[in-house]
Amino acid sequence: MTAYPILTAATFLPLVGAALILLIRSDRAARWMALTTTLATLALSIPLYLGFDKTSSALQFVESAEWIPSWGIAYSLGVDGISLPFIFLAAVLSVLCIGASWAAVRTRVREFYAALLVAETAMIGLFAASNLFLFYMFWELMIVPLFLLIGVWGGPGRIYAAVKFLLFTLSGSVLMLVGMIALYQSLGTLDFKALADAPSSLSPEQQAWLFAAFLAAFAVKVPMFPVHTWLPDAHTEAPTAGSVILAGILLKMGAYGFLRVSLPVLPDGAQLFLKPMLVISAVAIVYGAYVTLVQKDVKRLIAFSSISHMGFVTLGIFTLNRSGVEGAILQMINHGIISAALFLCVGMIYERTHTRQIQDYGGVAKVAPIYSTLLALFCLAAAGFPGLNSFVGEFLIVGGAFQTSGWLGAMAIWGVVLGTTYLVWLFYRMVMGETHPGLAGLRLELNAREVATLAPLALLALCLGLYPECVLSYLRAPVAELLAGVPR
Amino acid sequence: MNGVSASDLVLLLPELILVGTCLVLLLAARPIQANRAVPLALVGTVLAAVAAAVASGWLLSRGAATGFGGMFRVDGYSQFFKLLITATLVLTALFSVRSIEDEKLPRAEYFVLLLLASTGMMFAASALDLLTLYLGVELMTLCAYILVGIRVERPKSNEAAIKYFLLGSFASALLLYGISLTYGVTGATDFGGIAQALSEGDGENPILLLGIVLVAAGLAFKIAAVPFHAWAPDAYEGASTPVAAFLAAGFKAAGLAALGRVCLIAFHTESQLLSMALTGLAALSIIVGSLMALSQTDMKRLLAYSSIAHAGYALLGLIAGTSEGTSATMTYAFFYVFMTLGTFGVVIALGERGQKLDGYQGLAVQRPVTAALMLLFLLSLTGIPPTAGFVAKFVVILSAVRAGHTTLAVVAVVCSVVSAFIYMRVAVLMYMKEPEEPAPSRIPMAISAALGLAALVTLIGGLFPGGLTSWAVAP
Numbered sequence: 001m002t003a004y005p006i007l008t009a010a011t012f013l014p015l016v017g018a019a020l021i022l023l024i025r026s027d028r029a030a031r032w033m034a035l036t037t038t039l040a041t042l043a044l045s046i047p048l049y050l051g052f053d054k055t056s057s058a059l060q061f062v063e064s065a066e067w068i069p070s071w072g073i074a075y076s077l078g079v080d081g082i083s084l085p086f087i088f089l090a091a092v093l094s095v096l097c098i099g100a101s102w103a104a105v106r107t108r109v110r111e112f113y114a115a116l117l118v119a120e121t122a123m124i125g126l127f128a129a130s131n132l133f134l135f136y137m138f139w140e141l142m143i144v145p146l147f148l149l150i151g152v153w154g155g156p157g158r159i160y161a162a163v164k165f166l167l168f169t170l171s172g173s174v175l176m177l178v179g180m181i182a183l184y185q186s187l188g189t190l191d192f193k194a195l196a197d198a199p200s201s202l203s204p205e206q207q208a209w210l211f212a213a214f215l216a217a218f219a220v221k222v223p224m225f226p227v228h229t230w231l232p233d234a235h236t237e238a239p240t241a242g243s244v245i246l247a248g249i250l251l252k253m254g255a256y257g258f259l260r261v262s263l264p265v266l267p268d269g270a271q272l273f274l275k276p277m278l279v280i281s282a283v284a285i286v287y288g289a290y291v292t293l294v295q296k297d298v299k300r301l302i303a304f305s306s307i308s309h310m311g312f313v314t315l316g317i318f319t320l321n322r323s324g325v326e327g328a329i330l331q332m333i334n335h336g337i338i339s340a341a342l343f344l345c346v347g348m349i350y351e352r353t354h355t356r357q358i359q360d361y362g363g364v365a366k367v368a369p370i371y372s373t374l375l376a377l378f379c380l381a382a383a384g385f386p387g388l389n390s391f392v393g394e395f396l397i398v399g400g401a402f403q404t405s406g407w408l409g410a411m412a413i414w415g416v417v418l419g420t421t422y423l424v425w426l427f428y429r430m431v432m433g434e435t436h437p438g439l440a441g442l443r444l445e446l447n448a449r450e451v452a453t454l455a456p457l458a459l460l461a462l463c464l465g466l467y468p469e470c471v472l473s474y475l476r477a478p479v480a481e482l483l484a485g486v487p488r
Numbered sequence: 489m490n491g492v493s494a495s496d497l498v499l500l501l502p503e504l505i506l507v508g509t510c511l512v513l514l515l516a517a518r519p520i521q522a523n524r525a526v527p528l529a530l531v532g533t534v535l536a537a538v539a540a541a542v543a544s545g546w547l548l549s550r551g552a553a554t555g556f557g558g559m560f561r562v563d564g565y566s567q568f569f570k571l572l573i574t575a576t577l578v579l580t581a582l583f584s585v586r587s588i589e590d591e592k593l594p595r596a597e598y599f600v601l602l603l604l605a606s607t608g609m610m611f612a613a614s615a616l617d618l619l620t621l622y623l624g625v626e627l628m629t630l631c632a633y634i635l636v637g638i639r640v641e642r643p644k645s646n647e648a649a650i651k652y653f654l655l656g657s658f659a660s661a662l663l664l665y666g667i668s669l670t671y672g673v674t675g676a677t678d679f680g681g682i683a684q685a686l687s688e689g690d691g692e693n694p695i696l697l698l699g700i701v702l703v704a705a706g707l708a709f710k711i712a713a714v715p716f717h718a719w720a721p722d723a724y725e726g727a728s729t730p731v732a733a734f735l736a737a738g739f740k741a742a743g744l745a746a747l748g749r750v751c752l753i754a755f756h757t758e759s760q761l762l763s764m765a766l767t768g769l770a771a772l773s774i775i776v777g778s779l780m781a782l783s784q785t786d787m788k789r790l791l792a793y794s795s796i797a798h799a800g801y802a803l804l805g806l807i808a809g810t811s812e813g814t815s816a817t818m819t820y821a822f823f824y825v826f827m828t829l830g831t832f833g834v835v836i837a838l839g840e841r842g843q844k845l846d847g848y849q850g851l852a853v854q855r856p857v858t859a860a861l862m863l864l865f866l867l868s869l870t871g872i873p874p875t876a877g878f879v880a881k882f883v884v885i886l887s888a889v890r891a892g893h894t895t896l897a898v899v900a901v902v903c904s905v906v907s908a909f910i911y912m913r914v915a916v917l918m919y920m921k922e923p924e925e926p927a928p929s930r931i932p933m934a935i936s937a938a939l940g941l942a943a944l945v946t947l948i949g950g951l952f953p954g955g956l957t958s959w960a961v962a963p
Contacts (some may be wrong), residue, residue, distance in 0.1 A: 068954040111856070137873040144867065147912070150922040160921050163912065170870075170908050174901035181886045182894065 003104055005063045007077040010045045010087070011125040013037060014094070018117035027109035030039065034113035035098045038120065042091040045124075052084060056276050057477035059130055059193070073190060078130040081474035082259055082329060082482075086252060089336045090108035090123040091246045092456060097241035099453035100344050104351050105153060112153055115145040118467060123249045132180050132190040132261065136173075139217075139257075143169055149242040150234055161230075161237035168230040172220035179213030182206075183265070195262035197486065204268040211269030214262050221254030224314060225284040228307050236356075240347025243299070247306055247339035252332045255313050259329070259482065263317075267486045270318075277318040278404065282411040284311030289418035293425075297356045301426060302342045305382065308415055309335045316397035316414060324400020326475050331393030333471055334381075334464060338390060341378045341457040345371070348450050349412060352442050358426065363435035368444035372431045379427045381461045383420040389464035496555035499562045501547060502540035502570055506607045509536035510600045517596035523596035527588075529599040530934070533581045536603065540610075541574040558678050559617040565963040568818060570744040572825055576738040577606045579829045582938035583836050590839075591639050591728055598638060602734065605631035609742035617678040618667045618703070618754070621746050623889040625663070625710060628742060629656055633734060635667070648726020655719040663706025669699030674752040679754035686757040700755055702766050707750070710743035711799045713791075714772035724792040729843075732788050733832030736795040737825040744802055748814045749963055751806055756862045759809035763891070766807045771896060773800025778903040781910045785845045787835050790910065791828070794869060797907055798824050804884040804900060808891035815951035816883040818960035823868070823876035823949050830865040830942030834858060837931045837939065848914050850923025858931070859918045861943050866911040868946045871904055876949030883957065 017037030021030045052060060059078030067075040079087065097116055105112045119142060126138035143166060151162030185188050186206065187198055200209070231251075235243050263270050288308030295301035315334070316328025317410075334430045349364070349371065350356055365372040381388035394416055402409035446454070464471060497504070513520065513529055520529050531960055544567045547553075552563035580602060604627060611624025632657065637649025671677050673696040674685035686696075709716040724732040751762050777797025784790035802824060805817030834842065836860060841847035852859035868877030881904065888897045931939075949956060 066954075067952075068957065070954055108853075111852075137878075140873045140878070144872065147915075148919060151916060159916055162920070163909070163916065166912055167905060167909060169903045171902070174905055175898070177882070178885065178889070178894070178897050180903055181882065181889050181897070185886065185889050372892040 005046055006044065007061055007063055007128045009078065010041055010048075010091070010107075011077070011121055011128055013041050013044060014117040014120040014124070018114040018121075021110050021114045021117070024110070027355075030033060030110040030113050031098070031102060034117060035095070037117060038091070038095040038098055041120065041124070042095055045087055046092050048079065048084060049088065052079075052081075052474070054081060054473050055477060056194070057081070057481040062130070072188070073133050074131065075134065076130045076191065077128045077134075079128055081120035081476070081478040083127040083256070084474055085329075085333050085471050086127040086256065089252075089333055090120065090127065090249050092341055092460075093244055093336065094120040094123075096340070096344065096453050096456065099449060100244065100270055100347060101239065101241045102449060104347065108152065112149070113294060116245075117146050119145040119149070119245055123245070126253060127256065130192055132183070132192065132195065134174065135192075135260070136180055139176075139253065140173055142253070143173075146238075146242060146245065146250065147375075148205070149245070150238045153239040154237040154242065156237075157233065158237045161233040164230045165234040168220050168227065172217035172227075175213045179210050179217075182210060183418070192260060192264070195261075202266070202268075204272065207266045207269030208272050211262055211266045211273055213445050214257065215273065216264070218254040218257040218262065220259070221309065222251060222310050222314060223254070225280045225287065225307075225311070228284070228288075232300055234304070235343070236297065240343060240350075243303075243343040243347070244340040247303075247343055248336040251306060251310055252336060255310070255317060255328070255332055258314070258317050263320075263486055264482060269416045271487060274318055274320070278315060278408055281311045281315035281318060284308065284409055285315065285415035286411055286418070289415050289422065292422045293418065296358055298346050298358055298361075298426070298430070299343070299350075299356050301422065302339060303466060304345060304420070305422065306339055307333070307458045308419060309339070310469050312394060312397050312412065312415065315408065316400055319397075319400040319404045319408075320483060321400050321403050321405065322483060323396045325479050325483065326472060327393050327396025327400055328473050329479070330464075330468060330471050331390065331458070334389040334393045334461075337457050337460050337464070338378055338382045341374075341454060341461070342382065344454060345378060348446060349444065352444055353439065355438075358429050360438050361430040361436055362439075363431070363433050364439070364444060365431045366435050366438065368446070369444075370451065371444065371446050374446075374451075374458060376407060376427060377458055377461065379423045381465070383423040384416055387462075387465050389468070391465060392468040443469045492556060499547060499553060499555040499560060501543040503607050503610050503734040505536055505540045505543060506603045506610070509533065510603045510607075512525075513596045513600050520596045521594065524705075526591070527585060527595075529595045530581055530585060533599045533603060534578050537574040537577040537581070537606070538705070541571050542666065544570040544574070544961070554616060556620075556821040558680065559620045560611075560614050561616040561963075562614060563885050563963055564959075564961045565749065565818070566614040566745070568960060569741055569821075570610050571615065572741050573606050573609045573738060576734065576825055576829065577602060579833070579938045579942060580605075580738070582731050582934040583733060583833055585934045586836065586839065587730055587823040588727045593638055593728065596674055597637075601631045601635050601638075602699050603769075605635070605734070606738065609738055612742045613745040615746060615749065616680070616730075618670065618682075619677050621750070622663060622667060624659060625707070625742070625746060628739070629660065629710070632656075632739070635731045635734070636723050638731070639728055644725075645728075648723050652719045652723040653671050658707050659709030659716065662702050666699045666702025666704075666706060667768045669695055670703065673699065679749065682754045683756060686755070697758070697761060700758055700761060701765060703750060704747070704762065704769075706932060707743055708749045708769055711747070711802075712741045712796050713769045713799045713803060714776040714796060715775065717776070717796045717799075720796060721789045721792040724788045729788065729832060731837045732791070733829055733836070736791065738830065740795065740799055740802065741821050741825055744806075744817055748806060748817055751809060752811065752814050752962060756809065763807050763809055766803050767893065767896060770800045770803035770807060771899060771914075773797060773803065774903045775800075775902050778906040778910075781907060784910075787843055787845055787847075789837070790845065791831060794907060794910070795828060797903065797931045798828070798869070801881065801884055801900060804888045804893075804896070807893060807896075808887050810887075810891075812961035813887040813891065815957070815960040816887040817959055818962070819883045819953075820880040822956060822960065823880040826942045826949070827868040827875070827877055830861065830939060830946060831869065833935060833939045833942060834862040834865065837935050838928045841925055841928050845914065845917065847925065848917040849921040849925070854923050854927035861939055862918060863915055864943055864946060866915055868950070870908045870911050876946045876953070879950055879953040879957070
């Protein structure tokens with residue numbers, strides 16, 4: 001245990017930074033302030049990884065203080081092996097978002113960085129929360145800065161995208177509110193641990209309704225198949241940093257909710273919904289991949305690929321076997337790294353060409369070799385190339401799917417094949433061949449700041465691909481405990 | 489009944505302070521009108537309100553007491569609402585500085601009417617007898633008719649006042665009729681006597697049931713719950729904006745205070761009927777208020793429909809008929825008052841530009857702080873944490889779920905998404921559009937101070953709701 005409340009500090013340091021940024025006057029100072037804050041937050045979180053006991057499935061670095069005594073709700077934080085990697089991911093991506101926005105954001109700079117930092121507080125707080133009330137607070141808090149990031153600094157269709165994002169996520173989360181209140185009413189507590197220990201007092205019918213209520217919120221965030229339509233608009237219109245946060249963290253919040261609430265607290269409800277969840281996950285994988293194939297807009301293409309990739313994650317979670325769930329969590333991290341990297345790549349070249357149409361590109365390799373190399377690495381990683389990170393995650397998920405049903409495994413394999421197709425084809429159209437005449441005279445090669453922004457992600461993709469144990473070792477104990485509580 | 493003693497009068501201390509200030513203001517009306525430099529009437533009103541709040545707190549510290557032959561009650565419940573009413577009065581008075589100047593309102597009379605209306609609200613909060621209740625409610629409503637029409641040279645204001653008066657008199661008649669029917673059956677007008685008579689077996693009498701429904705309807709009119717809401721949008725639109733804020737905040741608080749005590753003490757044996765009636769009122773108010781607000785382009789009309797929807801949310805707590813539910817409604821009323829006053833405060837701060845929805849275009853570029861405050865209040869009205877509006881929504885929905893009305897809870901939250909669309913439309917205009925009009929003029933100190941207070945309560949209430957929720961104790 002450390003001498004100071006490390007989780008509280010990591011959660012609220014960005015908020016303090018946001019407040020300071022709003023107080024200072026100069027845009028330049030705001031940038032540096034934001035960078036310092038995110039770096040400090042990342043540094044602050046390092047003792048978490050060093051001091052974490054991987055053999056234990058219990059919450060660690062627990063902090064608890066009285067908050068609303070009349071309702072019996074405490075301010076309690078704590079991390080286990082499932083939430084810890086996400087805190088790391090959130091802290092890293094926040095730093096890179098600042099780097100990616102350094103030159104791209106020119107209007108209302110201070111407000112932009114303040115919104116980014118508020119989002120960082122919400123992200124870290126969400127993964128550190130150890131009771132449902134606090135979880136919900138951060139869940140909702142996340143909506144506000146992202147609504148503004150998309151709507152103020154986004155592309156031409158930004159207002160439509162922002163409002164659509166807001167209404168979709170809010171519709172889901174208000175149902176979660178009713179579910180949370182019903183849970184509180186029946187069990188008298190909102191602490192994750194206490195909720196998970198007392199599931200027997202809920203009848204299967206109650207559990208089914210509660211599962212549906214939470215599903216509404218989580219499915220929209222993931223997003224699962226029929227409620228995914230906000231995602232392409234939001235990701236496409238958002239500024240690069242917004243897309244990175246959306247794809248990197250926000251989508252993981254829904255899947256994390258399944259692992260934190262739906263499975264441990266409502267095992268019978270999960271049991272009832274198991275088959276439909278598996279089916280719509282498989283549909284998302286294949287349908288998402290086919291829709292991705294026909295996209296003409298690079299950013300939209302990557303956005304749609306997220307639907308397919310997140311389908312793998314939900315498929316893995318609901319196989320309810322060790323391989324599937326561990327693979328799903330690993331894949332969440334992988335997708336966070338790779339889709340963030342791909343959005344950063346697209347954003348960097350868009351700043352120079354101001355077009356997102358694939359047909360306006362071609363032969364980028366000749367003018368921007370470093371960029372092309374990095375893009376190749378990330379495309380291969382996303383396609384599940386062995387030696388890069390997604391391979392391990394997809395392999396585990398597909399393995400888990402085959403244990404559940406051969407059909408699901410086949411669908412997942414088909415999804416991998418399609419994924420490889422659209423990514424390689426994208427790379428082929430953009431990077432190979434003759435240089436597109438429209439690109440003549442543009443300086444497409446990356447500068448040092450941009451390389452520094454992408455390099456950590458490339459490094460992570462390689463590390464996780466060659467040595468996935470560095471994440472999997474955290475997952476073993478908590479996943480084992482999670483699955484022990486769920487009947488199969 | 490015994491005569492009035494000195495100890496009875498002490499219980500009236502907060503009300504007496506307000507009435508005394510009224511008399512002083514009326515006597516000094518001429519110098520107040522003449523002296524434009526120092527807002528004497530404003531300072532007097534604010535000081536009186538603060539003194540009344542202190543007196544309310546002092547009375548509470550002496551313990552609960554009943555006076556005037558069982559007609560007037562001082563307890564945690566009444567003092568909770570009295571503090572809320574004095575806060576409403578202070579904020580409204582501060583918000584009025586600009587409109588008094590711009591619209592040439594009669595200074596002394598304007599504040600006198602505000603003070604008297606607040607006195608009426610306080611009586612309603614303390615009433616332990618249907619007649620005290622009626623007097624309190626009527627005092628506040630009569631003052632409100634004049635306040636709505638106080639911009640005499642504006643036809644719209646006169647029209648609004650007349651409409652409001654006609655509908656309001658009808659509602660008062662309903663209330664009075666309900667009181668007389670109740671009296672006819674139970675032989676009592678005091679809450680204790682009514683409850684006793686009902687428990688002894690008059691519960692099934694159809695005339696009594698009619699009486700109860702009429703009393704509830706009369707009070708529902710005061711809080712503008714659907715289907716008794718038709719006056720609100722017109723009255724708010726025609727009234728000067730601070731008056732509209734006063735109506736939206738203070739009237740709801742006082743009406744809910746009266747309704748809460750009537751439901752919980754006088755008619756508690758009839759909780760089944762009341763629960764049915766209140767469920768209907770709440771569901772209709774939430775649905776109609778949220779949907780009608782969608783198409784509004786006038787800010788005050790939009791806020792009127794939003795306040796109708798919020799009346800419905802507040803009623804969710806009373807449906808249960810338990811003291812827990814009532815304290816949920818108290819919490820809702822408390823936070824609602826501050827976030828609504830805050831929203832109206834921004835409308836007032838922007839002057840003419842704030843009246844139309846389009847006026848909010850590009851506000852975040854021109855006035856970042858004002859826009860941020862508006863965003864905070866709008867988020868709170870939507871019920872997004874960490875604002876007070878979320879805590880308020882949480883407690884009333886918890887109370888509805890506890891009472892077994894899960895479907896109603898789902899309807900309520902789904903409608904809150906509809907209203908989110910309206911509130912966020914203002915946010916979209918403020919943050920995502922370029923300004924088309926010149927920046928609004930400087931905001932007077934008084935208005936900034938009041939906005940700051942409302943924002944503070946909205947934020948602190950959302951982050952640390954523990955203190956307030958334990959303080960909101962039902963009678």
